[in-house]
Amino acid sequence: MDQPVFIAGLGVISAIGNTVAQNLLSLEQEKTGIAPIRYLDTEHRDEFPVGEVKLSNDELAELSGFKPGISRTAMLNLIAVREALTDAGIANLAALRTGFVSANTVGGMDKTEDFFRDFLSDNAKGRLRDVVNHECGAVTNLVADQLGIRHYVSTISTACSSSANAIMYGARLIKNHMLDVVIAGGTDALTRFTLNGFNTLMILDKQPCQPFDANRRGLNLGEGAGYVVLVSERIAASLKKELYCTLSGYHNANDAYHQTASSPEGTGSLLAMEGALKRSGLQPANIGYINLHGTGTQNNDSSEGAAISKLFAGHNPKMSSTKAFTGHTLGASGGIEAVFSALAVQRGLVYPNLRFETPIEGFSFTPETRFSSQPAIKHVLSNSFGFGGNCSSLIFSKL
């Protein structure tokens, strides 16, 4: 049953670009997407920099083809999925068993927030069309309907590891011969709900974040969507295009330490990375680049770093967090970083960990600070860890 799963298409929209090509160019030019808040309607506008997609809701509606007024989460979702599908170029998608496994953490919350302003003063008030897509699953359905995908539609929400789990679940549906093609990843728009939520936890950086720096102050929230098109070996063989890589390993574990904090020793992170290595049949020394979860919070980076120090002791691969470019895109982060990782392994690229200055004491490694070409890279590890102790790691391998 352990047939390989290939990645045939990529799609991404984030603070550093509306397409895969734009994102890659920003990574190469070391151009961050973190900036003062421009689009999100919030009281904290001047307080926290964020990684916004640089388009208004009206512009996103036009780009996506959705009618204005739909959740920003759904518009970002459709744009990235459409790019991934076009990229994969699967001609007879409708004749195949095609699934859409999508992740998000707050669904249509951006519209629910508008609804609640009126609803709270009088529960007969508020436009119902603003709350009808509140559910996470409703956002997935909106996009599935635009694409005409009906064979299998699913939605996963495990906080910041959501889309890594969506990719893992999608791969397993193919390995278990239930589907031929799965579009998997995640989407999340910035909302007042999440910005204020993270603010109450006091883990937002008031400056552009510095992941894995000794003087890191917290995270910047971001938004976007990232999707990969997973295909079975049979479909892969039928495609006339160059495939990106295989998804050779994945693992889901739980830190079981605290609802929002990671264990000091990174128990869950270590289990996730070890499990993914085991599945892919690789040793730590085989990993050429790690796309870190690296949020920039004291807690995440010390916990993830402790697990990496232990697992990779003696042969540290190159590593970086791309959240200094995109911000932490929550339910989308695993999907966006899967796209970056697939490109990294296919083209032999290592992305810089922007704004890194001072190494954290006690770690045997420091993140990469410059963009570089590393043709020898054969395997890339991507980490996604979240609230609720949910830890997932994916491994992308060169063809």
Next chain:
Amino acid sequence: MYIRAASNISPQNTFGNQPFLQELAEYTGDRLSCIEPDYKALIDPKLIRRMSRIIKMGVAAGMDCLKQAGIQIPDAIITGTAYGCLEDTNTFLSKMVQQNEEALAPTAFIQSTHNTISAQIALLLQCHQYNNTFVNGGASFENALLDAMMLLYEGEASNVLVGGIDEVTANSHAILKRMGLYRSQPVSNFELFNAPGKGTMAGEGSAFFILSKEASGADWAKIDSVSSFYKPRNTAEIKQQISIFLQSQNTNIHEIDLVITGNNGDLKNDAVYGQLQQYDFAGVPAINYKALCGEYPTSSAFAMWLAAHEIKNGTCSFVSESEEIPLKKVLIYNHYQMIHHSLILLSAC
């Protein structure tokens, strides 16, 4: 694969050591609410204080299920919930709007994430294993079940804790009522099907199961298969899905001893069940379950508990005596708002 244990907190007396649906609870209006147990026996009282209602219901049913099965640490914890922790979401969202984004407390935000229940169970058990949460509307529980069955099939797990949980809150009820989901005139759940009309009654629940790869000798039932399908174009397509599903399990409708359908008392919603009962399911004893638990996106977890219980008991207690035959195979067919449709097949051990 086997259902080794099941635990169900619902609007009926289903939790703990109670006789099977002997005294049915009547609700008049448009809403059925869970009968909550004394949580102190199941969860540390210090933790209970912080948990919202859905977290308590989820954690309690999950922990009780593990206790029944005699399993300390499952190999995976998987939940399905369409709406997640609505009360916490509502608390944080309301305060945020009312207080103009100032002076907010973190607790409700922390607990509002959809994976809170599976995470809390993992935390209480110190369970570092696979942990996942599906938030896929009316197929949330079915997706969780499929994930669990795949893990067992892949050899990644021997015992999986899987559950479906959703709650009704004052605000979610008010909003869904405005959308026309519920009856405008009060009705008794006992009379829901005697007076079909527009709308149904709101429901909620928390049902958990231990699925095991190997038989324990004391299993409730076997779970053969689960399938969900999305927005079928017409009844013919639904019929085709049912037929393919049964074929894939090397069976057909004539071998099914009981069909459990998701009728909810709304004429439009129930039309498809009526058509199936008239033709495809004709001659097969059939019952429905939403008069017991109300309508909610993960109600199929209640239906699976009901089916497993009936199989464990040997005969169906809700059909006429003449139809009382030993239950070997039970099919559940449900849809939520005509969006996600699902099929679950259980059989006797």
